[in-house]
Structure formats: structure tokens, C-alpha cells
Amino acid sequence: MPSPKNPFLTGSNLSPELYFGRDNEINRLINEINSGNNVSLLGPSKIGKKSLINSAFANREIGRNYYTFFIDIRTTRTMGEFVLLLSKTILEALKPFGKNVYEEYINSIVSLKSYIIYDSRDIPYLNLSLDKIDNEGITLDEIFNFLDETGKPCIVAIDEFQQISNYPGKNILNTIRTYVQHCKSARFIFSGSRVSEMEKIFVKQASPFYQSTSVITLEAIPANIYSAFAFRQFTENGFEISADVIFAIFEKFEGVTWYMQKVLNTIYNNAIKGTICTLEMLPDAIAETLDCYDYTYSDLMLRIPEKQKELLVAISKEGKVNGITSGSFVKKYNLPSQSSVQAALKGLLEKDYIIRTTNPDTKASIYFLTDKFLELWLNK
Numbered sequence: 001m002p003s004p005k006n007p008f009l010t011g012s013n014l015s016p017e018l019y020f021g022r023d024n025e026i027n028r029l030i031n032e033i034n035s036g037n038n039v040s041l042l043g044p045s046k047i048g049k050k051s052l053i054n055s056a057f058a059n060r061e062i063g064r065n066y067y068t069f070f071i072d073i074r075t076t077r078t079m080g081e082f083v084l085l086l087s088k089t090i091l092e093a094l095k096p097f098g099k100n101v102y103e104e105y106i107n108s109i110v111s112l113k114s115y116i117i118y119d120s121r122d123i124p125y126l127n128l129s130l131d132k133i134d135n136e137g138i139t140l141d142e143i144f145n146f147l148d149e150t151g152k153p154c155i156v157a158i159d160e161f162q163q164i165s166n167y168p169g170k171n172i173l174n175t176i177r178t179y180v181q182h183c184k185s186a187r188f189i190f191s192g193s194r195v196s197e198m199e200k201i202f203v204k205q206a207s208p209f210y211q212s213t214s215v216i217t218l219e220a221i222p223a224n225i226y227s228a229f230a231f232r233q234f235t236e237n238g239f240e241i242s243a244d245v246i247f248a249i250f251e252k253f254e255g256v257t258w259y260m261q262k263v264l265n266t267i268y269n270n271a272i273k274g275t276i277c278t279l280e281m282l283p284d285a286i287a288e289t290l291d292c293y294d295y296t297y298s299d300l301m302l303r304i305p306e307k308q309k310e311l312l313v314a315i316s317k318e319g320k321v322n323g324i325t326s327g328s329f330v331k332k333y334n335l336p337s338q339s340s341v342q343a344a345l346k347g348l349l350e351k352d353y354i355i356r357t358t359n360p361d362t363k364a365s366i367y368f369l370t371d372k373f374l375e376l377w378l379n380k
Helices: 023-034 049-057 060-065 079-097 099-108 110-115 136-149 161-166 172-182 195-202 223-235 243-252 257-270 279-291 294-303 306-318 327-332 338-350 372-378
Strands: 039-042 067-072 116-118 124-126 154-159 186-192 214-217 354-358 365-369
Touching: 023 039, 023 049, 023 060, 023 186, 023 214, 039 049, 039 195, 049 060, 049 067, 049 154, 049 186, 067 079, 079 099, 079 124, 079 136, 099 110, 099 136, 110 116, 110 136, 136 172, 136 186, 161 172, 161 186, 161 195, 186 195, 195 354, 223 243, 223 257, 243 257, 243 279, 257 279, 257 372, 279 372, 294 372, 306 327, 306 338, 306 365, 306 372, 327 338, 338 354, 365 372
Parallel strands: 039 186, 039 214, 067 154, 154 186
Antiparallel strands: 116 124, 354 365
């Protein structure tokens, strides 16, 4: 007999009963927006930032009083790509509000109007590729004028905002800051998982965004709260699980929600009524979970240059690395040379395969893999 519907989900649009432990953060985000403040939301990858934003957007008061837009700019490489993604996102988000609303937006983006096409149901689409954006500055002017002048205030959430720092061109952050500063009717949420880069943008005094937002740092849900939630999901559906299992998962994945949910999803699928899920099940559950990503990770490793691959494997074995160019680390993992490590390190950071943080005591750089499942897979 199949088990009840698995409650350990990893999507960003979770039902209220399955999105838990973030009431304070949701309320603060909503209060900041309602108070007229822009927000920078910082937290490691897969900690639940997008789910938090979506939960705030799903709030009845927010839905009634604002238009809400969410864009993930992780894969954008230029200002033109940013403008194109923002243009399309706004149009798609306005469609449910009816023709009068989305026509107002279409009439605002004059520079793109010739690329609007209508399907057989008279629904508009933006038929535009990057090479057709003649002047991204003009289009950005038009978009921000719409955000500022439309009849209903807007909230724009930009995920992985630190990516803008990598766009080619001068004063990109200054440009975006100027648009945001002069857009009085819209509120902005700047979210990012590269915490050190986000801090440079919003916390460092030299940045044009310095002190321009209320900063919310998203930490792991406390272990006792997460454990109580997980334990309840098992028991309410007729299963039993040892609390030791949940705390072991929490410790192994440092409280990062997505990974914990994935492993518990597997354990729940394998649970049998009348028996207790114990610690002995955990290694097999993790192995089964990792098997789902075997093709993805194998393909990834084929595409990584050899020296970057060697360094990635070395970091995965070490866990967290201090002194990554030190002679002892190079020798321990038979890496070619310190200069080779430095070059490979640059490539892995650019591709977001590894994260650099700073030891608060020594101020030394610490490096570790972004993807905790990839780290485990490499160590199998």
C-alpha cells in the first residue's frame, strides 16, 4: 500500500502547512515593504530565500495592495539580458489581472512594442531576442517609469542580485541604484546566495547601495523547530522515526533546508508502518538520494577542465579549506602547483561551484563546495 503523499517537498511554492519556521522572517519582510523600505535578503544557497519571498507574496494583504514580480538573474550575463528578463517577467505576471492592466504596460514599453505578438486567444507575448534590443537604457527607463506610475504599487524581487556585479560595463551598480532610488512607488527585494558578494553591495561603505536597504539574513531554521516539524510529518501519517535521525541529517547538512528535505523525502518513501526509521537507514537513504543526480554530476565532471576538476575533488575531500594555495594542501592532494590552484580556483568561483567565506577570527578565506550533494557524490 503506497504511503500518504510525501510531505517533504523542496519547491518554492509550498502550501502554508508545509512552509514552517519562518513566521518572524515573513512578517518582517512584509512589514519592511509596507513601511516603504527596500530589502536585501542574504542567505546561502537552498536555505529557502525564494520560498520566503513567495510566501510573502502570497500574503492576502500583499496580493491585494501590490503587483508582485520575481526574477532570478543567476544565468544573466549582461545588462541586455537583465532588461529582457525583467520585461518578459512583468508582462507574464500582469496577465492574470486582465487586459487593461497588461495593455497599460505594453503601451509603456514603446521601445519593445513592435515585438509584442498576440496568440489566437488575443494573449500578448514578447517575441524578442537579445540582438533586437536597440537601446537597453531606453527600455529600462520605460520599465521603471511604468513601475513608478502604474495605478497599483509594485514589489520587484530580484534573486541572485550579486550577478549584476559581473556584468561588463562601467558603473552598472550605480545605474541600477539610480533607477531604484528614483522609483518612489515600487519596493525592491534584492536576494542573493553569495553572501560575501551581497555584503560588498549592501554592507560595504564604498558601494552605491550602502545603507539603501533593510538587511535580512536568513539563517538555518533552528534544529529543534525543524526536528519537531519532521517528526510530526511522520507520526501524523502513521510512521515512526527516531529523533536521532533528524538531528543527524540536520548536522550533516548544516541546517540547509533543501538537502534535509530531499533526504527525508527518501526516508519517508521507504518507511514501513509498524517499524521505526533509525540511524542505520540514513547511509542508504543518502546514497539513494544521490543516485538521482548521478547522471547530472557525471556530465558536470566531464565538462569541467581537468585542473579545476582536480581542485574540486580535493576541496570535497577536505570539506572546508583554509590556505588553499598552501604547499601542504597542494602536496596532500597531488595538485600541480600553487599557481595552477590559483587559476583553477578562479574558474570554480566564477562558475559558482565553490563558495568563499571569511573566518571571522583570522579573516582568512575559507573555501567549500556550493552543492553539498555534489560533495558527497565526489566522496562516494
